[in-house]
Amino acid sequence: MRARANKPSSPAELEKVALAYLNRVDCTKAKLRAYLTRRAGDEASAWIDELLARYQASGLVSDARFAENAVRRMSRRGRSERAISFRLGRDGVAPSVVSEVLEARARETPEPELEAARALVRRRRLGLLRPEEERAGYRRRDLAVLARAGFDFETARRALGTPNGEDDEF
Numbered sequence: 001m002r003a004r005a006n007k008p009s010s011p012a013e014l015e016k017v018a019l020a021y022l023n024r025v026d027c028t029k030a031k032l033r034a035y036l037t038r039r040a041g042d043e044a045s046a047w048i049d050e051l052l053a054r055y056q057a058s059g060l061v062s063d064a065r066f067a068e069n070a071v072r073r074m075s076r077r078g079r080s081e082r083a084i085s086f087r088l089g090r091d092g093v094a095p096s097v098v099s100e101v102l103e104a105r106a107r108e109t110p111e112p113e114l115e116a117a118r119a120l121v122r123r124r125r126l127g128l129l130r131p132e133e134e135r136a137g138y139r140r141r142d143l144a145v146l147a148r149a150g151f152d153f154e155t156a157r158r159a160l161g162t163p164n165g166e167d168d169e170f
Helices: 011-024 029-040 042-058 063-076 081-090 095-108 112-124 132-148 153-160
Strands: none
Touching: 011 029, 011 042, 029 042, 063 081, 063 095, 063 112, 081 095, 081 112, 095 112, 112 132, 112 153, 132 153
């Protein structure tokens, strides 16, 4: 087990800790605050506030940039808008920033939800990517995978390549 580093005893030491963390990961203001609070303790909250304000003003920490990168990454991996919103909210991104980034994605991509669902289908080898003899038996399971990922029925049906009317019994 790794030995715990000493608490930063000055603003300069706290800044070294923060910069080392930011060199490893891109994060939100809330995540950086939580990390620095864990490392330095609540008694350093004034130092942390000043550091976060400086980093935001310089653009070193940007919730909008973090959200844009995360939306792009999660969309490529097949995450639904609902899942993306939840994850970004959990990471401390404001709902207004999340909605702005998702609206920008919708302007760039004609059907972003369908593209994300298709990415999940490709990644998990669902629907038409299954061997032909297995497709019918796994149809409901494939739809369930997409539903659990946060996609609506119509998007899931289209992503799996189902002709209209085939899944009417659901």
